[in-house]
Amino acid sequence: MLRKLISQDMKNQKRTYILLILISLGCAVVSSISLVIEGLVSYEASSALSAMGLGLVMGLTLLGAFVSPVAIVFSVAIYYYRKIVTDEAYLTFTLPATAKQTLNAKMISGSIWMIIAAAVMIVNAAIISIPSILVYSSDDYTVGALLKDIAVFFILPYSSVANVILGNLAALFSSLATMLSQLALIYLCITYGGILASKHKALVGVALYFGADVLIGGLMEAIMMSFNFEYLVGSYESAMILYYFINALLYGGFTVACHQINKHLLQNKLNLA
Amino acid sequence: MEPILQCSHLSKRYDKGALALNDLTMELPKGEIIGLLGPNGSGKTTLLKLTAGLLTPTYGEIAVNGMRIGAATKAIVSYLPERTYLSPTMRVAECLNLFSTFYADFDRARAEEMLRLLSVPTDAKIKVLSKGTREKVQLVLVMARRAKLYLLDEPIAGVDPAARDYILSTILRNYDSESTILLSTHLISDVENVLDSFLFIRDGRVICRDRVSAVREMRGQTLDEFFREVFRCYAN
Numbered sequence: 001m002l003r004k005l006i007s008q009d010m011k012n013q014k015r016t017y018i019l020l021i022l023i024s025l026g027c028a029v030v031s032s033i034s035l036v037i038e039g040l041v042s043y044e045a046s047s048a049l050s051a052m053g054l055g056l057v058m059g060l061t062l063l064g065a066f067v068s069p070v071a072i073v074f075s076v077a078i079y080y081y082r083k084i085v086t087d088e089a090y091l092t093f094t095l096p097a098t099a100k101q102t103l104n105a106k107m108i109s110g111s112i113w114m115i116i117a118a119a120v121m122i123v124n125a126a127i128i129s130i131p132s133i134l135v136y137s138s139d140d141y142t143v144g145a146l147l148k149d150i151a152v153f154f155i156l157p158y159s160s161v162a163n164v165i166l167g168n169l170a171a172l173f174s175s176l177a178t179m180l181s182q183l184a185l186i187y188l189c190i191t192y193g194g195i196l197a198s199k200h201k202a203l204v205g206v207a208l209y210f211g212a213d214v215l216i217g218g219l220m221e222a223i224m225m226s227f228n229f230e231y232l233v234g235s236y237e238s239a240m241i242l243y244y245f246i247n248a249l250l251y252g253g254f255t256v257a258c259h260q261i262n263k264h265l266l267q268n269k270l271n272l273a
Numbered sequence: 274m275e276p277i278l279q280c281s282h283l284s285k286r287y288d289k290g291a292l293a294l295n296d297l298t299m300e301l302p303k304g305e306i307i308g309l310l311g312p313n314g315s316g317k318t319t320l321l322k323l324t325a326g327l328l329t330p331t332y333g334e335i336a337v338n339g340m341r342i343g344a345a346t347k348a349i350v351s352y353l354p355e356r357t358y359l360s361p362t363m364r365v366a367e368c369l370n371l372f373s374t375f376y377a378d379f380d381r382a383r384a385e386e387m388l389r390l391l392s393v394p395t396d397a398k399i400k401v402l403s404k405g406t407r408e409k410v411q412l413v414l415v416m417a418r419r420a421k422l423y424l425l426d427e428p429i430a431g432v433d434p435a436a437r438d439y440i441l442s443t444i445l446r447n448y449d450s451e452s453t454i455l456l457s458t459h460l461i462s463d464v465e466n467v468l469d470s471f472l473f474i475r476d477g478r479v480i481c482r483d484r485v486s487a488v489r490e491m492r493g494q495t496l497d498e499f500f501r502e503v504f505r506c507y508a509n
Contacts, residue, residue, distance in 0.1 A: 001344070004375060008375075012363075082360070087356050088359075088360055090354045091358040094327065094347055094350075094352050095347065095375050096345070096348035096375060096376065098343065098344050267329075268329055
């Protein structure tokens with residue numbers, strides 16, 4: 001049943017999101033081309049209008065490249081709201097599935113789309129920056145040299161191969177856990193907004209989310225600041241790895257807590273009036 | 274024979290304090306079309322939603338086919354709410370796919386045949402259909418299941434008399450004698466000929482329950498006349 005639910009959620013969302021991804025990638029390509037043209041062409045004073053036009057295209061496409069993935073995240077939240085709180089919930093909750101399966105499916109499909117959105121952001125950053133870096137840099141700066149510099153960025157903080165792997169894995173887990181905690185918190189606030197309010201459920205959900213986000217963010221920061229990581233492990237390098245792991249654990253735990261509370265609310269408190 | 278629906282001291286209080294169902298205890302047999310009748314706010318929709326698993330009881334217990342409400346009961350209950358629950362962006366064919374995927378008892382061929390008879394295009398999006406056509410699509414989806422218990426909340430409200438006749442004949446045509454239909458409506462005169470028995474509900478309690486034929490034979494009244502008599506007393 002879980003597989004069917006995930007497949008249905010992915011199917012329902014893919015049309016919109018694939019369009020957003022294509023728009024985003026298209027904007028990144030146009031933005032990158034505009035940047036390269038600006039670097040190659042030297043404008044005379046008379047062609048200031050063309051330069052302005054190119055700047056405008058570049059600005060808009062740059063914006064489009066990064067706004068579209070953010071729009072995916074908003075759409076994931078809207079999709080959850082529609083399926084759990086609005087009239088469409090009548091269908092969601094009469095399907096032969098448990099509340100746990102329904103929520104797990106939404107969490108898994110939402111996470112997949114959020115990870116894709118994050119990946120699109122990274123790809124866009126590469127599409128936009130790599131050609132322009134090459135154009136604006138000196139002639140002997142090649143693609144190989146650029147890739148080497150990027151690799152060094154990930155390797156430099158660490159003294160051994162083991163630490164490179166451990167450190168980057170910890171950073172990846174930390175980012176994933178932070179992202180998933182946001183998704184779990186968004187879902188929880190939407191559900192709770194649906195229970196608390198009889199009208200303006202979406203607004204209540206959004207207000208709850210921003211309130212909870214500030215509160216939890218502050219609390220997590222305070223917890224992380226209370227550790228003296230360098231004192232605990234002896235070196236800056238190990239402290240950084242430990243920091244990432246504890247961050248991943250904290251946000252991972254928070255994600256599980258939000259998910260469990262949400263499941264309890266869906267099972268026992270959500271009443272479709 | 275085990276009843277299809279059992280309610281034991283079932284109560285439902287909404288957050289605002291209104292008691293929608295009040296210590297309701299009853300059993301419904303299999304193989305009947307039962308009218309759930311009562312004035313506005315009497316608790317009809319609440320009872321249907323509790324049975325469908327959309328509400329949680331404040332007190333008491335409810336079971337379908339001997340099972341507590343959950344995924345297993347949802348697999349044998351086919352619920353038609355009084356509102357449109359289909360996503361406006363979905364096409365009718367996608368709705369058929371969805372029901373085929375999730376309900377093992379969904380008879381797709383039967384659904385397609387009903388849609389064809391109603392001249393509903395399967396490639397149309399729900400949002401472009403009229404309100405009446407959307408209701409018909411939902412009714413087709415619900416009645417095309419071989420469910421054990423059908424819960425129909427106001428299936429003929431808001432549609433023209435010709436469509437009412439079609440809906441009632443659809444219900445009768447697709448009704449399996451082993452199944453039970455619990456049908457809530459205000460339009461008693463339209464449905465009384467299809468009902469085997471009825472429940473009068475008021476203030477969350479069943480105040481009268483009998484067979485429709487008994488009302489005709491013993492009281493010499495139609496169900497509509499009897500309803501008006503009973504609820505006129507309450508109104509006074």
